[in-house]
Amino acid sequence: MSLREFRKNLWKGRVRINIREKLELIVATRNRGKIREIREALKGLGLRLYALSDFDEIPEIEEDGKSFTENALKKARFYSKIFGKLTLADDSGLEVERLKGMPGIYSARYAGERASNRENNQKLLKEMEGIPLSKRRARFKCVMALVSPDGKEAITEGTCQGRIGMRQTGKRGFGYDPLFILPEYGKTMAQLPLKEKNRISHRGKALRKLRKTLRTFMGMVV
Numbered sequence: 585m586s587l588r589e590f591r592k593n594l595w596k597g598r599v600r601i602n603i604r605e606k607l608e609l610i611v612a613t614r615n616r617g618k619i620r621e622i623r624e625a626l627k628g629l630g631l632r633l634y635a636l637s638d639f640d641e642i643p644e645i646e647e648d649g650k651s652f653t654e655n656a657l658k659k660a661r662f663y664s665k666i667f668g669k670l671t672l673a674d675d676s677g678l679e680v681e682r683l684k685g686m687p688g689i690y691s692a693r694y695a696g697e698r699a700s701n702r703e704n705n706q707k708l709l710k711e712m713e714g715i716p717l718s719k720r721r722a723r724f725k726c727v728m729a730l731v732s733p734d735g736k737e738a739i740t741e742g743t744c745q746g747r748i749g750m751r752q753t754g755k756r757g758f759g760y761d762p763l764f765i766l767p768e769y770g771k772t773m774a775q776l777p778l779k780e781k782n783r784i785s786h787r788g789k790a791l792r793k794l795r796k797t798l799r800t801f802m803g804m805v806v
């Protein structure tokens with residue numbers, strides 16, 4: 585068919601072009617480490633991802649829930665209302681057995697309200713002083729909440745077991761990664777490339793469980 589014929593047919597409604605628009609997904613975080621991992625894990629779904637840091641003057645929300653799930657849902661509901669778009673929120677943290685699950689939901693602000701990753705890691709090392717490696721069991725936990733503007737909601741979870749190292753090792757990742765030893769690898773999370781971290785991490789697991797739901801929410805055949 586020549587271009588001319590094609591145009592004529594298109595004009596007369598004899599041909600239809602089926603272009604699937606990329607669906608927009610708001611990722612309700614400003615944490616660059618989380619954004620990188622979420623982007624990688626949701627590749628291939630045909631989503632256009634936006635993070636809060638892509639917009640100016642977006643209101644903040646207080647993370648005052650008593651669990652990862654409460655906080656994740658609160659963030660996802662709040663921003664899906666603001667944007668009127670499908671929204672994904674991640675609430676995650678580190679639970680240390682010897683510290684009765686702390687820092688848990690306080691992981692981001694363990695050493696104080698605006699604490700840096702370095703300050704949080706230093707505080708953790710101090711709290712764990714003198715404790716041998718065999719008694720430094722810990723896990724990362726991640727809860728993902730997906731909320732659509734018409735009120736559909738889904739929650740998934742992932743955990744990853746490890747130990748708290750005696751010192752920080754590795755430069756990749758973010759947060760407590762340089763202190764989080766994966767015994768089966770003999771490495772910290774901060775020594776793993778992004779794809780490898782996603783394969784075994786709490787976030788990677790929660791996101792893999794969410795892919796199917798995301799497709800359903802997007803109205804695609806699973």
Ligand code: IMP
Nearest residue numbers: 674675676677678691692758759760761
């Ligand atoms: P949130 O933004 O309240 O979910 O805080 C998450 C905090 O938990 C981060 O700031 C990190 O301190 C910690 N955290 C969560 N996931 C990871 C991870 O994959 N690696 C290292 N630290 C993490």
